[in-house]
Amino acid sequence: MADPVVLETTRPAPRSIGRSALLTLPLLLWALLMFSHAVDLRENAGRAAALLTCAFMVALFFLMVRTRRTYRWRRVFFVALGVLFPIGFIAQLYALRGSMSIPVERMLSGDTPFCFLAIPMLIVPAALTRTVIFPGSILPTASNPHSVATMIAVWFAATLVLGKAWCAFGCFFGGIEEGFAALPRKAKLRDLPPRLRWVPWSVLAAVVLLSAATFEPTYCMWLCPFKAVTEFPEVRSAQTAIQFAIFGMLFGGLVVVMPLLTRLRTQCTLLCPFGAFQSLFNKLTVFDVRIDRSRCTDCVACRRACPTLVLDEAAVTAGGPGISCMKCGACVDSCTKQAAVWHVKGTPIAARPETARLLFLYPAWSFATLFGGSIIAGSLAQLLRPLLH
């Protein structure tokens, strides 16, 4: 029997350009179909944004197929989404009302766009009173297309397809911290205790219980760092001033400074209750990442690459990262022994890892193109409008 240490230590050769193009063709057709509806194609900015985003998404998929690597190219998309979402959103807010704060009038008329981060906090109050504790509207309206029902429907469909991979292919906030985490060459702060990855579960339990007790979306009101770069309640009292200060501090600390120091997605790792909630749905999907122990040399490259502390020594020994894995592909791409592999549940580990990867990537990238791609195209259109009007 071969010594696992001397098994394949080289990376697989890239696919041929022709075969990669052929495998990309379904995604190209999908992207063309989606972007013909994603933005307003009657104006120059909309057409240019749709074309650019379509080319961007298809090119990244082509590169993922050709290089047989996932993480690097997914990160390019994800950071672009994280940068462009707040820019486009803020530009839209300023065009609409000249401010990032949500005026109380907008809350009273049910025009607050619904954010998926509020979903875990709605469940208990909805079950008890059949009401939704959010100042939005249940069904889409002309003034609020991002209604509760629409956003929950998109989230639920995405969750069936992606499970926790929502956090790596769908979340329009995660790219912000992933971008900051990608900036330094080396982490200044290393070896955070892996047990910290359970903190979001505690935050989830706390905000769900508090929301059930007060019928207020407590995380959105007090803890969401991304309020600092989207919209927040108008500062009109001491309470709203404190809330705004907390949003700013959490954003600065967990989304900017800590990722720069640790090269980790620290907000996802240490705070996000929605990420913990989403982990519960990882069981729904047939895709996961496994460690083939017969090839693993315990070199810890995968543990160092994991951006959310999900892979620790116990997880590697157990043969996989467990339910909190967001399937970003960092561990798989970092493993020179091809011990970390994409896997379809029910099949033998490492039987056809590349097939498993492609089977995962088609639905995941289709969703990313539709959801994140539409956001990127919309934001680009906002930015291009003054130039191409």
Added chain:
Amino acid sequence: MPRLTSVLGYTGAALTALAALAGPFVLYGAFTQGIAAMGLRINPVYSGGPPAREITRPGYRIVVYRPVVPRAPFSFARSFVQLAWTPAGALPRRVEDAVDLDGDGRVDLVARFDVPSDAAAPLFLDVTPAGGRVLPLRHVSRGSFSALIARVGDRIVTRIPLAPR
């Protein structure tokens, strides 16, 4: 058995791809309708609750909403009643209305506010209780969800805190 689980696994993968393709055409719409069919409403603390009655005045109406009593065990919100004057464009420069909240023929409060011609100008509300159902308000603008006045479209919406019982 391993062969069967493999077949099931790849079948699940194919179904996932189908679900991704069906998302924008079938699933989003179906799930939206499914959620709408659950009969959920926005919590009245945010929406103001359903309208209960209307009071007609010359040229405008006052919509009286059902009183909102927060049901949460540890709610920070106070009980309130929402009143909306509509259409805002037809209101006099100075509104002073005696309002009977429940239609029992007795005045429960007198509300007073100015209606500036500039729609963006701040509004201020004074409420004098009559009968002890509501709490008094002095020069209130938009301090809290249970005591406010705001122009929402073509309505001037007020929320008046209810007196504790």
